[in-house]
Amino acid sequence: MxxxxxxxxxxxxxxxxxxxxxxxxxxxxITVNWVNQELNITGTGYIIPGERGNYIQWxxxxxxxxxxxxIRNFILSMYLLRLDAYLFASDLMKLxxxxxxxxxxxxxxxxxxxxxxxxxTVVLRTNLPFYGMNGLASLLIDAGADTGNFPVHEGYVFxxxxxxxxxxxxxxxxxxxxxxRIFDEDHREVYSIALMAEESFKxxxxxxxxxxPFYTGFEERVGENPARFVALRNDNLIKxxxxxxxxxxxxxxxxxxTKYNLTEGRVIIIIxxxxxxxxxxxxxx
Numbered sequence: 001m002x003x004x005x006x007x008x009x010x011x012x013x014x015x016x017x018x019x020x021x022x023x024x025x026x027x028x029x030i031t032v033n034w035v036n037q038e039l040n041i042t043g044t045g046y047i048i049p050g051e052r053g054n055y056i057q058w059x060x061x062x063x064x065x066x067x068x069x070x071i072r073n074f075i076l077s078m079y080l081l082r083l084d085a086y087l088f089a090s091d092l093m094k095l096x097x098x099x100x101x102x103x104x105x106x107x108x109x110x111x112x113x114x115x116x117x118x119x120x121t122v123v124l125r126t127n128l129p130f131y132g133m134n135g136l137a138s139l140l141i142d143a144g145a146d147t148g149n150f151p152v153h154e155g156y157v158f159x160x161x162x163x164x165x166x167x168x169x170x171x172x173x174x175x176x177x178x179x180x181r182i183f184d185e186d187h188r189e190v191y192s193i194a195l196m197a198e199e200s201f202k203x204x205x206x207x208x209x210x211x212x213p214f215y216t217g218f219e220e221r222v223g224e225n226p227a228r229f230v231a232l233r234n235d236n237l238i239k240x241x242x243x244x245x246x247x248x249x250x251x252x253x254x255x256x257x258t259k260y261n262l263t264e265g266r267v268i269i270i271i272x273x274x275x276x277x278x279x280x281x282x283x284x285x
């Protein structure tokens with residue numbers, strides 16, 4: 001019965017959120033931070049004095065409303081979390097309802113809440129990591145279905161042991177996602193979450209996004225000798241995907257050590273500042 005309630009709760013919220021977004025009053029803030037790889041959620045509860053009780057009781061009730069608002073905003077955030085070229089998290093939860101229960105438990109059991117009290121409100125805030133021990137991404141998407149099975153490009157070119165790869169995709173309107181794909185000019189899939197190791201995806205995801213051409217702070221991910229490429233413009237690709245030249249791909253996939261480093265997700269994608277910056281949404285009820 002509890003599981004059924006959770007499923008109904010999630011489905012009802014997913015069904016009504018878009019209607020509620022037309023409401024007049026703004027509550028919590030939702031921020032999807034692709035650079036820091038985290039989801040920032042705020043929930044607000046108003047203190048409503050009544051004929052009975054006292055301020056402490058009314059404040060406690062406001063805290064309960066804030067937690068409900070936090071959960072509601074978390075579910076609303078599913079419309080912002082882009083999984084891949086085709087799906088947002090909200091789409092996946094409808095297509096695969098068995099994921100709803102773990103997702104509901106994830107937020108309802110979250111204990112790391114910062115609390116702020118004002119004269120009129122109780123505000124709860126939490127930062128939910130995409131990856132790591134308590135990562136959200138692994139509840140939404142699976143990796144490692146075809147680890148290391150990279151395409152073979154005929155013809156030898158000189159290469160070396162690259163410790164990772166940095167791709168400059170600025171100016172192409174590329175958008176961040178949990179599962180971007182990299183293609184060559186013949187539309188062969190060169191890199192995706194299917195080709196990387198599952199544990200590496202859980203550790204730090206498929207790629208690190210940044211708008212910094214020097215990828216400051218993320219040097220460890222790609223090591224001391226990364227390959228550096230410039231993405232091609234390809235209007236046939238959906239905005240989360242990247243295209244590289246066949247020559248660049250030959251260089252990248254010539255060496256077994258380099259391919260192993262790709263399975264570990266040692267990839268940085270540099271995209272436009274206006275796109276990589278945190279996505280924010282005001283939830284309304």
